[in-house]
Amino acid sequence: MKNEQAGLYIHIPFCLSKCGYCSFYSIESVNLIPEFVSALKEEIKNYSNIFSLFDTIYFGGGTPSLLTPRQLAEILEAVNKYYKIDKNSEITLEANPGDISLQYLKELRGIGINRLNIGIQSFDDKILRFLGRRHSVKEAVAAIEAARQAGFNNMGIDLIYGVHGLGIKSWENTLQKAVSFAPEHISSYQLSLDIKTPLYKKYSSANWHLPDEKTELKLFLTTSEELESTGYIHYEVSNFARLDKFKSRHNQKYWRHVPYLGLGPAAHSLLNNKRWRNKALVKTYIKEIASGKMPVEGSEILSNEQLQLEAMFLGLRTKTGIDLKRYKTKYNIDLFAEKKTIIDALIKNKLVELKNGFLRPTRAGMAVADSLALI
Numbered sequence: 001m002k003n004e005q006a007g008l009y010i011h012i013p014f015c016l017s018k019c020g021y022c023s024f025y026s027i028e029s030v031n032l033i034p035e036f037v038s039a040l041k042e043e044i045k046n047y048s049n050i051f052s053l054f055d056t057i058y059f060g061g062g063t064p065s066l067l068t069p070r071q072l073a074e075i076l077e078a079v080n081k082y083y084k085i086d087k088n089s090e091i092t093l094e095a096n097p098g099d100i101s102l103q104y105l106k107e108l109r110g111i112g113i114n115r116l117n118i119g120i121q122s123f124d125d126k127i128l129r130f131l132g133r134r135h136s137v138k139e140a141v142a143a144i145e146a147a148r149q150a151g152f153n154n155m156g157i158d159l160i161y162g163v164h165g166l167g168i169k170s171w172e173n174t175l176q177k178a179v180s181f182a183p184e185h186i187s188s189y190q191l192s193l194d195i196k197t198p199l200y201k202k203y204s205s206a207n208w209h210l211p212d213e214k215t216e217l218k219l220f221l222t223t224s225e226e227l228e229s230t231g232y233i234h235y236e237v238s239n240f241a242r243l244d245k246f247k248s249r250h251n252q253k254y255w256r257h258v259p260y261l262g263l264g265p266a267a268h269s270l271l272n273n274k275r276w277r278n279k280a281l282v283k284t285y286i287k288e289i290a291s292g293k294m295p296v297e298g299s300e301i302l303s304n305e306q307l308q309l310e311a312m313f314l315g316l317r318t319k320t321g322i323d324l325k326r327y328k329t330k331y332n333i334d335l336f337a338e339k340k341t342i343i344d345a346l347i348k349n350k351l352v353e354l355k356n357g358f359l360r361p362t363r364a365g366m367a368v369a370d371s372l373a374l375i
């Protein structure tokens, strides 16, 4: 059965250089981009008997802004050829400030990209160097200004907090600077270090530490309070939108178990209770598609219990929270009745609240959202 209103994620697995903290899959060699684009166009075709309609498309990575507007247009043409794309679709591209000129951005608008997410990370050059970012603050500011000039009126910026030596004051300055550009969306991520990343090794060898729990909490609450005081809606643990209409429609699909198709190396997909993922290596991906295979590495069928636990985990990370009636219909569980004692205790401790049939985290609850889901 074909599916309705799904999201399409396209993974562009190339970066000019690896950031010190990054554990996403990408390669630094860009000479495979043309072959990759051809393979991707084949993969797009492969799912046309399973998915039919998308109303969000998200180019993530990696660094999608390493593709030329022509290459991106070819990908979108292939998507349009095999699927119906809602005329009000949200079409996002993640961009590195080091790549984007005004001309480039105008061309992106011309091919239908209507949402830009810029990886700013910090408004402090020292921090950018420390993180291994290849752009400067000057380039970040120029990218934001060029995006506005090119007509992007739905722009998000990503920031990182919790960097060693970055105190609350410095973080507040970064937030204020971010707000001064009035982006429609801000994602604020806490630095976390995978053991395999170069920055992890740097931290270990210099005996540096990520912030302790108390400082982490303070940074989180400061971010939430400061941004909400300037009118942003803190709608998910790491995400803020200026208005409801600027919440990432694509990412909300992940949090609500709405089906999504992930194309490109290492991309994940979900349809009903089946989740699958592609092989990560770019060369393998290209080779398998060229020989007529699906580059799928593995899949799993999620049980009702897995789905309901995930829905609880994801729901408690959002300001909307869990719609208890929908939850009961979908997973056949009366969450409130089953967990009444714990939920009452959480309400008493002001970590969650019950409003209009929704169980939702308070700001303090969002700060510990992952442990709330263990109820």
Ligand code: SF4
Residues within 6 Å of the ligand: 014, 015, 017, 018, 019, 022, 023, 024, 026, 061, 062, 063, 096, 119
């Ligand atoms: S640009 Fe993004 S995907 Fe590439 S290395 Fe840096 S953080 Fe990772």
